[in-house]
Amino acid sequence: MNENVKAAKDIITNYRGRPLRIMEVCGTHTHEIFRLGIRNLMPKNAEIISGPGCPVCVTPVGFIDEACWLALEKDCTVCTFGDLIRVPGTEKSLAGARAEGAKVRPVYSPLDAVELAKNDPDGQYVFLAVGFETTTPSACLAAETAKNEGLKNFSLLTANKTMPNAYKALVGSADAFIYPGHVNAITGNKTCIELCEKYGVSGVVAGFTANELLTAIAVTLTLADKGEPFFRNCYPRVVKDEGNPAAIRIMERVMQPCDSEWRGLGVIPMSGMELREEFAEFDARKKFDMPKIEGKPNPACRCGDVLQGKCKPSDCKVFGKGCTPQHPIGACMVSGEGACSAYYQYN
């Protein structure tokens, strides 16, 4: 164990200040915090809770229903990040649709889906564009590539999300946020600084190694105990105040902000991204004249409360009983980055 890790660990384990709730809002942080056993190090009066940071977890039920509709009714090949395949829709998951004969293809990058479309001109390929500012630029690049190459058989089903307004919706859920380093690497720190100065919301940007995570938590405990709002960038080797201008530009070229539904949080104004009019031909909803599809989540599932830090996964009645990683009822139990899944696997 290196000296930095040891020093940060000492600060954390010896914290005796006022009671604090620290919310991490990044699926990779959720996973790493559990993997490293950081929650087991926390002192009695400081708690880490998981917020809506896993892209799969915040994607609403209706989006899965839309994807199943495209696959089953329109015979599209649905290309998606693997985790989404097992997320339950109202009646079925994409895995269920696949068992009924739908074509569902896991991909690692949106450009892989473009490549698949190019190699099969007779098929229709739809990429499920979910995720935050970290994955949205690559979805935009896929749309732009398809446009430049004149592809007629590729489109996006968008559910992209942006963090700024989600933070505002979460004010009061926690005493401080651990901001997602990968998102801030794209967007920069402007929003977080504004949240601190205008709304009194505290937080630190954290990286992903043991050293970076522990340092960010130690800094949070030290500053939060003083009671003044604060912002610190604890991931300066990657996150710059101005972010990544090239990634921001491509998002602005291809997409525009829109209202967006978050699982558990409902519709948050201007917290999503949709394709601009110039890219309408790559918008699967428009291209296939999709009817309005409203999803109905399983009423027993408390993923929504989990995502807002209102309850622990183990407070949900179906957790570990009807809902397990093998048979998930809610989205948070599906992805390895989901709070319920991590809680189930590491406890």
Added chain:
Amino acid sequence: MSNNTVTLAHGAGGKQTSELIEKVFKAHFSNPEFTADDAAVLNMEAGRLAFTTDGFIVSPFEFNGGNIGKLSICGTVNDMACMGAKPLYMTCAFVIEEGFPLDKLEEIAAAMEKTAKEAGVKIVAGDTKVAGKGQVDKVFITTTGIGRIMDKANTSGKFAKPGDVVIVTGDVGRHGCTILLARDEFGIEADVDSDCAPLWGTVESMFEATDNIHVIRDATRGGVGTVLYEIAEQSNVGITLEREKIPVDDGVKGVCGMLGLEPLYLACEGRLVIFAPESEADKILSALKKGKYSQNAAIIGRVTDEDKGKVVMETEIGSKTLLPQPSGELLPRIC
């Protein structure tokens, strides 16, 4: 064309079948016991025998560090070796897709010959079936093996005891990672090759150092992590691992980091997991470190009488957490 590929006629039992057996299999597997009759006739000493069978459907059939032929010998040899059995005889059954290139079949047979020779096992009987195009994916092999268990060997997944050390014979997860990269589904390139190897020599060298070995298992599908959970349950003990002691190749580490995979759950095809009393650890390790396939052997953990049935990880920051159990199929057709 038909001269260079396997055809349905090769599997029909007539002249062409004989030719295929003669030119490909007999040429590579020839030994005094290799039968031309319906069954091989073997002279066996009395004693305890280990008898096992395994099917191989790996895709792709050739990969960095080996091919399905080498794998099909290693898999069965290693299953016997884990019981402390010296592999004696094997049979192999091929199911080949029509149109499969003969030169590739030859390469597979050559790899089997070389690996069997290294393990000291004789291939004494076989079977060849040809399936129509699309009815099987290229080539599937089933091997069966019989071996004689050394008198001093008495190993089982049920025999782990509190106080035992847990040893792995080298870095973990290389085979699974190699296959994953060979499928080229993720657009990642890394310099990783399969650990696929026959391990009878490794086992024999340990038993030369000590008789006191409780468990030997080869960590194939599901990797070391799955094996540890099985043993924790079978022996009703807890297992505590030290994250920093687990050997992982840098390439494998990088791929796992990108894809969010746990190297302990990636398949190995040339790694043993060994449980033995702490008093024997040094003898076993020094024997292993002299071996061709076990130079990076390491103690990665200990058996406890707490947390029965569970595998606990001491993390790199000195905290403790459970090693999550694997869920679902990580990657199909790995071996």
